[in-house]
Amino acid sequence: xxxxxxxxxxxxxxxxxxxxxxxxxxxxxxxxxxxxxxxxxxxxxxxxxxxxxxxxxxxxxxxxxxxxxxxxxxxxxxxxxxxxxxxxxxxxxxxxxxxxxxxxxxxxxxxxxxxxxxxxxxxxxxxxxxxxxxxxxxxxxxxxxxxxxxxxxxxxxxxxxxxxxxxxxxxxxxxxxxxxxxxxxxxxxxxxxxxxxxxxxxxxxxxxxxxxxxxxxxxxxxxxxxxxxxxxxxxxxx
Numbered sequence: 174x175x176x177x178x179x180x181x182x183x184x185x186x187x188x189x190x191x192x193x194x195x196x197x198x199x200x201x202x203x204x205x206x207x208x209x210x211x212x213x214x215x216x217x218x219x220x221x222x223x224x225x226x227x228x229x230x231x232x233x234x235x236x237x238x239x240x241x242x243x244x245x246x247x248x249x250x251x252x253x254x255x256x257x258x259x260x261x262x263x264x265x266x267x268x269x270x271x272x273x274x275x276x277x278x279x280x281x282x283x284x285x286x287x288x289x290x291x292x293x294x295x296x297x298x299x300x301x302x303x304x305x306x307x308x309x310x311x312x313x314x315x316x317x318x319x320x321x322x323x324x325x326x327x328x329x330x331x332x333x334x335x336x337x338x339x340x341x342x343x344x345x346x347x348x349x350x351x352x353x354x355x356x357x358x359x360x361x362x363x364x365x366x367x368x369x370x371x372x373x374x375x376x377x378x379x380x381x382x383x384x385x386x387x388x389x390x391x392x393x394x395x396x397x398x399x400x401x402x403x404x405x406x407x408x409x410x411x
Contacts (some may be wrong), residue, residue, distance in 0.1 A: 198285035198328075199274055206269040217404035220263065226400050227267040230254050234358050237279050239397065250357070253354055253395040257363040258402030264362045268328045271360055275326045283326040288345075289335045291321070295344065321348035328360040333383045340384045349384075353391045365402060367393060 191391035194204050210227055213221040233239035254271075256264040260344060268285065275283045298314045321327055329348075335341070352359050367389075374382055379388045 177301070178305060186235045192338065193276060197276060197283055198287075199269055203265070203269045203285065206266045207273045208270045211263060211266055211270060214404075219404060222293050223400050223402060227254065227256070227271065227399055230397055231274050233397075235275065235280075239358075251395060251397045252358040253392065253397040254358075254360045255363070255367065255392065255396050256360065256402060257366045257399070259364060262386065262402030262404060264402050265330050267364055268330060268360050272326065272328055281326050282318045282320075282324045284324045285328040285330065286321060287330045288332045288401075291317070291329075292335065292341055292343060292344065318344070318348065322351040323355075324357070326358050326360075327352065328362070329366075330362045332361055334364045337383050337385075342388075346385060346388055349388050349391065354397060359395075361392070367399060 177206065191204075194200070199206070208224070211224055213224055230239070234252070256268060259263060272283050272285045294312075294317055295314060298312055298317060301311050301313065332345075349359070351357075363380060363383075365383070366377070367380055369379050371379040371382045372376045378389070380392075384392065
């Protein structure tokens with residue numbers, strides 16, 4: 174009976190852990206992405222340096238030293254991390270690793286959200302229906318936006334994967350402006366770098382086009398570190 178009870182408790186812990194990961198958005202391969210299994214590569218030495226820089230950010234965040242301007246780290250309002258570069262570079266892996274580390278440290282309300290998927294969730298909430306008992310089915314817009322506005326640690330992945338609209342910029346401004354004002358740690362991943370020009374709008378920065386000027390300005394001010402991923406793809410080695 175003792176063995177059966179221990180086994181039942183173990184199964185319950187596994188279920189609770191998986192539920193926590195799903196709620197955080199760590200599904201599929203992201204559920205297993207952590208700092209230990211991020212593969213640094215001899216043909217791309219900077220991969221080890223990028224691992225170290227993200228780990229330094231997460232460590233400083235979890236032990237509170239990120240807010241100590243005397244500790245040689247970033248001072249107040251420097252709680253955002255920017256990862257940028259081409260696809261297949263490991264940006265999402267390290268960003269997911271940060272969420273795993275925070276959850277393992279007991280942090281709650283940590284979320285990994287892929288921007289195009291997040292916008293589709295918002296749009297789907299507009300078409301909610303009532304069941305036979307007259308109760309609304311599914312999540313509403315307020316519940317979805319609360320994640321990005323108030324999550325203790327939030328990753329927004331692939332922010333420049335979808336062409337922006339006035340609506341998407343408005344959604345992003347509301348979320349990131351709230352996080353900026355509340356000084357909440359935030360990790361953002363992009364393909365474009367902060368100083369890269371927009372190929373479709375000469376004389377304008379690409380991220381300024383995607384984010385809007387106000388958020389781009391806040392992003393630069395709040396960045397603890399800005400890390401470039403520029404090497405062969407982990408998927409295709411190209």
